[in-house]
Amino acid sequence: xxxxxxxxxxxxxxxxxxxxxxxxxxxxxxxxxxxxxxxxxxxxxxxxxxxxxxxxxxxxxxxxxxxxxxxxxxxxxxxxxxxxxxxxxxxxxxxxxxxxxxxxxxxxxxxxxxxxxxxxxxxxxxxxxxxxxxxxxxxxxxxxxxxxxxxxxxxxxxxxxxxxxxxxxxxxxxxxxxxxxxxxxxxxxxxxxxxxxxxxxxxxxxxxxxxxxxxxxxxxxxxxxxxxxxxxxxxxxxxxxxxxxxxxxxxxxxxxxxxxxxxxx
Numbered sequence: 670x671x672x673x674x675x676x677x678x679x680x681x682x683x684x685x686x687x688x689x690x691x692x693x694x695x696x697x698x699x700x701x702x703x704x705x706x707x708x709x710x711x712x713x714x715x716x717x718x719x720x721x722x723x724x725x726x727x728x729x730x731x732x733x734x735x736x737x738x739x740x741x742x743x744x745x746x747x748x749x750x751x752x753x754x755x756x757x758x759x760x761x762x763x764x765x766x767x768x769x770x771x772x773x774x775x776x777x778x779x780x781x782x783x784x785x786x787x788x789x790x791x792x793x794x795x796x797x798x799x800x801x802x803x804x805x806x807x808x809x810x811x812x813x814x815x816x817x818x819x820x821x822x823x824x825x826x827x828x829x830x831x832x833x834x835x836x837x838x839x840x841x842x843x844x845x846x847x848x849x850x851x852x853x854x855x856x857x858x859x860x861x862x863x864x865x866x867x868x869x870x871x872x873x874x875x876x877x878x879x880x881x882x883x884x885x886x887x888x889x890x891x892x893x894x895x896x897x898x899x900x901x902x903x904x905x906x907x908x909x910x911x912x913x914x915x916x917x918x919x920x921x922x923x924x925x926x927x928x929x930x931x932x933x934x
Contacts, residue, residue, distance in 0.1 A: 670694050670806045672931050673755075674858075676923025677762060677904035680704025680743025682750060684926040693930065695805060696755050699904040699923060700762025700815060700860040702747055703740035707732070708764065709874075716876045719828050730779050737767060737775070737782040744785060752794035758805075759797055760814045762860040762905065766797070800847045802854065808933055811851035811898070813889070815860035815905070816840040820887040825879065841888050848892040855933065857898045860905050863890035867909035867922035893918050900931060 673693040678685055680703045690696065711732075715725045728736075744766065751757055765771075767785040775782055789797055796803075798812035817837040827833045851857070861884065862868040868885030884906050893901060893915045901920040910924030921929050 670808065670933050672697060672856075672933060674900075674902040674921065674923060674929045674931070675699070675751075676902075676910070676925060676927040677701035677764075677860075677907070678703075678747050678926050679764070680740075680747060681926050682743070682747055685747060685750065688926070688928045689930075690751060690755065693755055696751055696757045697810070697856070697858050697902055698751075698757060698759035699858060699902055700760045701764040701904060702759065702762075702766070703742075703744035703764060705736070705740050705764040707736040707739055711736070713874065713876055716879075720876070720878055722828075733775060733778065733780045734782065737780070740764060741767065741783050741785045745788060748789065748792060748795050752792060754794075756794045757796065758803065758810070758812065758858070759795070760812050760858055760860060761797070761799070763815045800844075802851050808856065809851075809854040810856045810858065811848070811854045813844060813847060813851075813857065813859040816844045816886075818844070818861070818864075818886040818888055820864050821884060824882050824884070844886075844888050845892075848888065848896075851892075851896070853896050854898050855900070857889075857893070857901045859886075859889055859901065859903050861886050861889070862903045862906060862909060862922050863887075863893055863901070863915065863920065865890065866913050866915065866920055867903075867911050868906045869909060870906060872906075872908050890915070893920070899933075902929070 671693045672695045674697040819837045822834045822837045864885035864887040870879045907924045909922045913920045
């Protein structure tokens with residue numbers, strides 16, 4: 670079975686079109702499908718403001734609509750292109766796909782946006798997998814969507830440390846339970862890298878207090894050490910693109926629309 674794994678596309682269809690997608694049996698995506706320049710800029714601005722003790726910038730109707738449509742349009746275009754001939758399995762990253770509940774919440778604010786998640790779920794050849802194990806051609810593939818690990822809170826020390834840690838502990842405990850249920854698998858598809866592996870932040874646009882820190886997950890690292898999947902595909906930290914090994918497990922941070930083709934029986 671010939672498998673093509675693609676890193677966070679972020680709506681870069683031009684880069685995606687340069688990837689040899691023909692003659693593969695399966696495509697795996699590590700999350701962050703759509704272009705989210707507006708959302709990312711606002712996130713970094715608010716991170717800097719929080720460090721300085723300033724209030725968050727308020728999102729007006731125009732900004733909410735524009736940022737959602739940027740993600741939506743680029744996500745749908747990307748999936749339509751990739752799913753023409755080959756089944757695609759994907760997870761959500763931290764650039765979230767608008768859920769039905771989120772759409773309804775935004776409608777209360779006077780913002781009408783498309784039901785992105787509903788559209789994705791109706792697309793042929795496209796499978797959005799939420800924290801599940803899938804057996805595809807006798808291969809065990811685990812799909813773990815993005816979560817905030819307690820290791821991130823300890824590393825980055827946000828101003829609301831206690832609140833962030835409480836939230837991260839809940840998410841990390843859930844992720845550990847999911848990984849435990851996966852057990853021994855052939856491939857792990859996750860969003861963030863394992864802690865200390867291809868995960869160091871040095872992106873020029875990131876806040877100064879992020880630089881040089883590790884944004885990976887210790888829960889994922891511990892799982893890989895214990896169960897040794899043959900391949901791990903991740904993204905999230907774009908500047909960490911590359912390959913590493915954790916004992917026998919091959920870990921690929923595929924960056925922004927980077928790719929790796931493997932053949933597995």
